[in-house]
Amino acid sequence: MNELQELYREVILDHNRQPRNFGEIGDADRVIDGVNPLCGDRMTLYVKLNGATVQDVSFRGTGCAISVASSSLMTERIKGASVDETMSLFEMVHDMLTSDANEPPDELEKLVALAGVREYPSRVKCASLAWHALRAALTGTEHEVSTE
Amino acid sequence: MSAAVTDSASLAPTTDIASLRGDFPALQQRVHGHPLTYLDSAASSQCPQAVIDAIGTQQGLNHANVHRGVHQLSERATLAYESARERVRDYINAASEREIIFTRGTTESINLVARSFGGSRLSAGDEVLITWMEHHSNIVPWQMICERTGAKLVPVPITDAGELDRAAFDRLLTDRTKIVAFVHVSNALGTVNPARELIGKAHAAGAVVVVDGAQAMPHKRVDVRDLDCDFYAFSGHKMFGPTGIGVLYGKENLLEEMPPWQGGGEMILTVSFDGTTWNHLPGKFEAGTPNITAAVGLGAAVDYLARIDFAALEAHEAALLEHATERLGEIDGARIVGTAADKASVLSFVIDGIHAHDVGTIVDAAGVAVRTGHHCAMPVMDRFGVAATARASFALYNNHDDIDRLILGLGQAVELFA
Numbered sequence: 010m011n012e013l014q015e016l017y018r019e020v021i022l023d024h025n026r027q028p029r030n031f032g033e034i035g036d037a038d039r040v041i042d043g044v045n046p047l048c049g050d051r052m053t054l055y056v057k058l059n060g061a062t063v064q065d066v067s068f069r070g071t072g073c074a075i076s077v078a079s080s081s082l083m084t085e086r087i088k089g090a091s092v093d094e095t096m097s098l099f100e101m102v103h104d105m106l107t108s109d110a111n112e113p114p115d116e117l118e119k120l121v122a123l124a125g126v127r128e129y130p131s132r133v134k135c136a137s138l139a140w141h142a143l144r145a146a147l148t149g150t151e152h153e154v155s156t157e
Numbered sequence: 158m159s160a161a162v163t164d165s166a167s168l169a170p171t172t173d174i175a176s177l178r179g180d181f182p183a184l185q186q187r188v189h190g191h192p193l194t195y196l197d198s199a200a201s202s203q204c205p206q207a208v209i210d211a212i213g214t215q216q217g218l219n220h221a222n223v224h225r226g227v228h229q230l231s232e233r234a235t236l237a238y239e240s241a242r243e244r245v246r247d248y249i250n251a252a253s254e255r256e257i258i259f260t261r262g263t264t265e266s267i268n269l270v271a272r273s274f275g276g277s278r279l280s281a282g283d284e285v286l287i288t289w290m291e292h293h294s295n296i297v298p299w300q301m302i303c304e305r306t307g308a309k310l311v312p313v314p315i316t317d318a319g320e321l322d323r324a325a326f327d328r329l330l331t332d333r334t335k336i337v338a339f340v341h342v343s344n345a346l347g348t349v350n351p352a353r354e355l356i357g358k359a360h361a362a363g364a365v366v367v368v369d370g371a372q373a374m375p376h377k378r379v380d381v382r383d384l385d386c387d388f389y390a391f392s393g394h395k396m397f398g399p400t401g402i403g404v405l406y407g408k409e410n411l412l413e414e415m416p417p418w419q420g421g422g423e424m425i426l427t428v429s430f431d432g433t434t435w436n437h438l439p440g441k442f443e444a445g446t447p448n449i450t451a452a453v454g455l456g457a458a459v460d461y462l463a464r465i466d467f468a469a470l471e472a473h474e475a476a477l478l479e480h481a482t483e484r485l486g487e488i489d490g491a492r493i494v495g496t497a498a499d500k501a502s503v504l505s506f507v508i509d510g511i512h513a514h515d516v517g518t519i520v521d522a523a524g525v526a527v528r529t530g531h532h533c534a535m536p537v538m539d540r541f542g543v544a545a546t547a548r549a550s551f552a553l554y555n556n557h558d559d560i561d562r563l564i565l566g567l568g569q570a571v572e573l574f575a
């Protein structure tokens with residue numbers, strides 16, 4: 010149970026129960042569909058930009074606690090942030106999920122709750138889906154991202 | 158060649174199913190500090206020691222290419238490979254070893270039928286009837302061949318219990334139906350289809366029948382002549398054999414008429430630049446060097462199954478399913494997906510407020526292996542309005558303790574998410 014509590018921290022369970030920024034943004038500048046073909050989970054990310062700032066962001070979809078909480082925590086953290094800062098958060102989260110070299114940086118704030126996922130290789134994709142959708146929203150031209 | 162089977166076949170079949178667990182070394186280990194509770198046999202089953210030994214001996218001492226050499230090892234390998242085919246033939250009661258094609262598994266078997274038989278027989282206006290409960294491997298090959306030939310793919314709906322809608326089957330089976338392909342036992346729901354009845358009706362309508370037997374083989378004693386199916390596909394790794402090997406059974410007259418689907422060595426008699434002649438069955442459909450070791454492993458798995466009394470096995474598995482169904486009732490918010498009257502020992506379920514993936518991770522921490530996701534049956538998930546389920550599947554080596562550990566793990570999941 011202890012290891013599980015490391016994965017399913019209270020913050021994660023809370024954001025799963027009550028996801029923040031859940032729903033559509035009618036006049037979003039970017040809408041990205043994310044799929045995890047392994048489990049059939051789907052999420053849609055809505056981003057509204059104001060110049061180089063993420064003015065509003067939201068998501069919809071179905072998924073496991075890890076993917077819902079990751080999406081929810083992400084939207085909460087980046088709303089109002091600059092695109093540059095958001096991209097650097099993407100890198101930090103990616104590092105945190107895939108390598109256990111360093112302690113997660115302080116800038117991640119609440120997002121460090123996702124650190125426990127690292128010990129569960131089959132669940133890393135659940136946590137990273139929203140972030141890949143976000144990167145596609147801010148940089149790419151694709152409208153769909155997949156974890157595969 | 159049948160000499161190899163007689164010593165085991167002469168023993169009375171085992172009715173003591175509980176004693177079989179000890180034959181499976183994988184089940185003796187601990188996972189995350191708990192005894193392994195393996196409830197994912199529908200995805201892939203564990204191998205008994207006899208299969209592991211047969212694989213080791215074949216690869217370690219008898220390995221050479223088959224059908225090619227005059228030397229001792231090549232003769233041994235050929236004998237072992239062909240004797241595996243004969244054991245499979247005997248086990249499923251096919252009329253001839255020419256009707257046993259070795260493939261990589263169920264998926265390749267169905268692709269072979271779709272491409273070779275479907276590709277040469279279907280044209281615009283024809284229909285291929287499948288069901289709403291098929292594994293993707295009995296959907297996509299038909300979609301691909303329908304796309305190419307202009308035939309139409311028609312899925313028969315299923316009921317809320319996850320049973321085939323028999324009235325819809327009767328209605329959708331018409332003189333346009335050229336092929337009927339259905340799953341014998343559903344991997345996502347556990348539903349056992351009334352195979353003999355469906356095959357009889359399809360034949361009466363003039364259609365050829367392909368049965369996906371991947372999940373039936375570990376639970377039922379399948380007799381292809383009794384079923385009277387035209388094709389029957391299955392995988393070694395779901396019936397206590399290794400991966401990389403499977404079988405397509407086909408009636409000889411149909412296989413004879415079918416064109417080869419892959420070209421290369423082994424499937425030819427003569428090759429010249431003026432033209433090539435095809436090998437006889439089954440070689441015509443086995444281009445290239447086969448997975449010899451895995452075929453030998455499958456032969457050993459069939460020997461193992463042949464020693465089991467299937468009435469006792471079915472009773473054992475029915476008791477497991479009943480115990481699991483009953484105990485799942487203790488879990489708050491749990492709902493079973495697939496409640497057919499005739500059901501194999503497969504329990505697909507969802508729990509309110511807890512995604513199947515989280516269920517899978519939490520019970521894994523208690524050493525319990527279940528499958529989570531869409532089980533390669535997305536139409537089934539859509540039909541029941543769920544994105545994913547957790548699935549516990551019970552095989553001959555499982556027991557009541559396994560189920561009690563699963564329930565304990567599920568209780569922890571509910572507690573954690575409360």
Ligand SMILES: Cc1ncc(COP(=O)(O)O)c(C=O)c1O
Nearest residue numbers: 262263264292294344369371392
């Ligand atoms: C009902 C059914 N059909 C077909 C398959 C595909 O088998 P394989 O992956 O061995 O080709 C499976 C395996 O999951 C199955 O359960």
